[in-house]
Amino acid sequence: MTSRFHPKNLRARMDEAGPKGRLAIMLGMAAVGSVIGMAATQLIAQIEGDRGILPVANSVDIQVNGIVVDVTGKTGQEARVEGWKQAEKKAWEQLKGPAMPIEAIDAMVSSVVIEREQIGPHRYVAKLGVIFDRAKAGQYVGGGEGGGLHSAPMLVIPILYSGGVRQVFEVRGAWQKAWAEFQASASPVDYVRPAGTGGESLVLNAGQAGRRSRLWWRNVLDQFNAADVVIPVARLEREWPGGPVKGTFTARHGPDNEVLETFTMSARDDQAVPQMLAQAVARIDGIYRNALAQGQLTPNPTLMSGSIAFDQALGELRGKLMSRDVDSVPRAASAPASVAPLITPEPVPLGEIQTVTVQFASPDAAAVDAALSAVRGAAGVQNAATTSLAIGGTSVMRVTVAGGQGALVAALKARGWQVSAGGGVIRISR
Incomplete structure (x- = not known):
């Protein structure tokens, strides 16, 4: 049997129920309303509050x-x-x-x-x-103008196990803070470090590392303009309150959560934990550096399957159009001697694809849009996204370009920008 709710039916039932019945009906409606309000509050609470810590701007020094x-x-x-x-x-x-x-x-x-x-x-x-x-x-201790080997943009998901709970951005954790304060400019690994604000705490949680769906991973990586993921894991164990703290750290990589290396460290008490975590971040960065040098830190091919298929289809279409244009050229039976033969230019190789850091003045939002548009429109640029936004100061963008830093400098100068390069970083201005 079904019953339809209507204001007239509700008034009739309240009149029939008497004073006590009316009170019970009103209390029931209030309870339902409070439950709905609590559910809405819990949904809002999942993204409100101080979740993560903003990463420091990478210093080029x-x-x-x-x-x-x-x-x-x-x-x-x-x-x-x-x-x-x-x-x-x-x-x-x-x-x-x-x-x-x-x-x-x-x-x-x-x-x-x-x-x-x-x-x-x-x-x-x-x-x-x-x-x-x-x-x-830089000319004495590494760096200088050298490009060297650099990784693709790597999304960082720092997972902390402490007190029987695992977390990433659910609260302000010491492990995420250590990664946010890490000066990553000297590392050849291009770390993409989210802040955990807003909806990022819902997408990047501790359970994300266990997911295997390539479609889900592709959607997550696209949100942060990353090509792959690294998952540094820290597990803290306290022998007794206020006593020594043992840390077990694991460097993981890729959507399959592959373990690269595990090590342990210790701190005398909770006061020394931040220093231990900072040292652990530097050591994990060394593990990722070695993996990059050995060719283990390359993006998983299954994450790029959609892009590869698109590039293949685009190449086939380009070949068909070029062959059609060549076939459509009229051929004379006897061309005069003064007519030059048709010469088809050979394709020019684009060179090695590299990731370059670009700094630019950003007094307002219009300046940010202008700089992004100019860089994205430069020849050879495949991707450009801001990694540090400072309205009224100097912002930073990460650019993926074919031909490396020199090609990007030439392309921006051709578009009328003043460009200076040093230490693997390009600075542009009007």
């Missing part, structure tokens, strides 16, 4: 962190200056730079980052970071 100095002097300020010089020298040695006087090293330093310092009357104890200007130091 060379940075060395975590240098500890302990220096004495006649005064605290004198000890501080001497401590900075020692930090610069230690940082240069870590970069395996050639032997130089401290004055020459100091001339290549753009800034000193103070992580922690204590200044006494005659002593200076600090933990510092040193940033070298790549334009000056």
Whole structure:
């Protein structure tokens, strides 16, 4: 038996039910309304709040962190200056730079980052970071103008297991924070690091790593302009509250969640966990670098099946059109001697496809659109997308171009842009 709801029927039933019945009906309606309201609130709560941490803009300079100095002097300020010089020298040695006087090293330093310092009357104890200007130091310690081997854009999904719960962007986690603060400009691996804001926390969750559907993965990667995925996993185990913390880290790759390498580290307590995670990020980056050098970090062919089929169909269509145009050329029975023969130009090879970082001033949204349009319209450009957007400052885009950095520089200059290149980064302006 079915019953249709109508306002007249509801009023009739309330009149028949009496005072107690009317009260029960009203309470039931209120309960149904509260359940609907709670469901709507839970849906909104899944995407509201502080989820992830924005990744830092990749610096094109060379940075060395975590240098500890302990220096004495006649005064605290004198000890501080001497401590900075020692930090610069230690940082240069870590970069395996050639032997130089401290004055020459100091001339290549753009800034000193103070992580922690204590200044006494005659002593200076600090933990510092040193940033070298790549334009000056790149010729001695790697980088320079060299392109080298670079990976395709890799989407990063950092999964953290802690306290029996696994997470990515559900809350602000220490593992995602460590990846957001990682300076990835010196790495040949092109990391695409989402912030986890808005709907990203629903799409990129811990369960995504276990999915195998190539169609689903293709849709996810297209949202972030990535060609493949890397999944760094951290598992934290605490022996007792406030005690040592053991971390097990695994570098995974691809839609099949392939394990590349696993290692363990430890921290004395929760206060030392952020430092351990930062070191683990650098070590996992080294694992991905080695995998790239060995040819293991290439995009899975099944992720590109749609693009490959499209390119094949486009090539067949181009061949048919070219053959039709050649056949349609009228052929004279006896061409005069002054007529030059028809010469079909040979196709010019596009060269190696590389990913290039482009910086541009972005005072407003119109400037961002203009820069993107210009780069996307340049010859040889296959893809261009912003990786760091700063309205009123300098924004960064990642460009995939055939022919590499030199081809992109020439194409942009031909379109009227002022272009300067250095350290593997192109800067454009009007």
